[in-house]
Amino acid sequence: xxxxxQHPSTLSVQEGDSAVIKCTYSxxxxxxxxxxxxxxxxxxxxxxxxxxxVGEKKDQRIAVTLxxxxxxxxxxxxxxxxxxxxxxxxxxxxxxxxxxxxxxxTRLQVFx
Amino acid sequence: xSGVTQTPKHLIxxxxxxxxxxxxxxxxxxxxxxxxxxxxxxxxxxxxxxxGEERAKGNILERFSAQQFPDLHSELNLSSLELGDSxxxxxxxxxxxxxxxxxxxxxxxxxxxxx
Numbered sequence: 001x002x003x004x005x006q007h008p009s010t011l012s013v014q015e016g017d018s019a020v021i022k023c024t025y026s027x028x029x030x031x032x033x034x035x036x037x038x039x040x041x042x043x044x045x046x047x048x049x050x051x052x053x054v055g056e057k058k059d060q061r062i063a064v065t066l067x068x069x070x071x072x073x074x075x076x077x078x079x080x081x082x083x084x085x086x087x088x089x090x091x092x093x094x095x096x097x098x099x100x101x102x103x104x105x106t107r108l109q110v111f112x
Numbered sequence: 113x114s115g116v117t118q119t120p121k122h123l124i125x126x127x128x129x130x131x132x133x134x135x136x137x138x139x140x141x142x143x144x145x146x147x148x149x150x151x152x153x154x155x156x157x158x159x160x161x162x163x164g165e166e167r168a169k170g171n172i173l174e175r176f177s178a179q180q181f182p183d184l185h186s187e188l189n190l191s192s193l194e195l196g197d198s199x200x201x202x203x204x205x206x207x208x209x210x211x212x213x214x215x216x217x218x219x220x221x222x223x224x225x226x227x
Binding site: 002089098 | 153155208221
């Protein structure tokens with residue numbers, strides 16, 4: 001079945017440093033790759049997504065890259081701030097109306 | 113506020129019991145998804161409905177069942193509960209139609225504790 005692996009499971013950085021989270025997926029038919037942020041005790045919320053016809057997408061301090069050949073995609077957060085501390089989930093699906101399979105999550109801690 | 117409403121927010125019950133979790137999607141959304149999040153675990157996909165029909169099934173146990181009603185609200189039924197069923201159950205919705213962006217809007221979750 002479909003599987004999404006995510007690394008690392010925890011990540012600690014100093015405020016201002018960059019953070020990178022990596023995911024690989026098994027279903028070669030996957031075409032939609034969103035990232036969700038879940039703050040402590042809150043619901044997951046979409047922060048950025050990318051489709052398979054695009055290699056990179058940026059939105060202010062966050063960016064996502066996609067390598068379809070290698071079946072992996074990454075989230076990059078620059079100039080991290082304490083409010084970036086949360087659990088980040090990558091996900092993949094064949095189409096944006098299909099089921100979304102999530103990775104296991106990365107707990108990011110940004111220390112002041 | 114995502115516009116997705118889940119009830120109850122918290123539920124404590126005993127092993128062997130049966131519970132029903134309820135979800136009202138955002139107004140106009142046709143797709144409803146259920147996910148299970150155990151302590152320090154990821155989001156496990158359970159099942160997806162689109163406009164009343166089951167669209168996709170994940171690793172949902174046979175003791176669990178769900179449905180989406182004509183008014184598009186959905187219910188997740190968990191029976192013969194075991195300690196390991198304790199988790200946060202999220203419902204999410206999306207428009208599901210041509211204008212669908214792919215974004216899932218999550219409810220606040222229903223926290224189930226089985227004692």
